[in-house]
Amino acid sequence: MPVTFNHTIIAAKDAGESARFFRELFELPEAPSWGPFANVLLDEGVLLQFAVLPGVEEILMQHYAFLVDDDLFDRTYARLVDQGVEHWADPQMTRPGETNTEHGGRGVYFKDPAGHAIELITRPYL
Structure with a gap:
């Protein structure tokens, strides 16, 4: 298997x-x-x-990346913007309100309700 x-x-x-x-x-x-x-x-x-x-009082931020197709990326990104979710083009959070075009696709970073760093990408890194 x-x-x-x-x-x-x-x-x-x-x-x-x-x-x-x-x-x-x-x-x-x-x-x-x-x-x-x-x-x-x-x-x-x-x-x-x-x-x-x-017993966990403070959640330590983890990173979760999701590969999505271009259509879902467009719809998801539109929802993030419409809902006022803070987002960045980079994991260092230095490019607010932007997406990136790394690795031949597009990507965006934002936080989920627990504060985890979420990444959406349209092309895999490898």
Whole structure:
């Protein structure tokens, strides 16, 4: 069997809010959730499981990058702008309100409701 990515647990301040944010952002239907997890199902069966982690008072920022096609990038970026979500063209956050054209595609960085650094790209780096 080849190695594939199946799921990850992402720390959230409010699991439902984070899951909703990603579902709306990526135009995804609601996924079954259980226990402490609010789930988002991506293509190929990849599951993002948002949870409030017991005993964790401060969430340390993590970085999550998503490869999307040009049409979804356009719609997603328009939603970010319409909702007033602060965004940058670079991971150092020195180019606010912009996108980039790195690696033969387009990209943008922003933060999710828990403060994680999210990157959208239209072309893979490799």
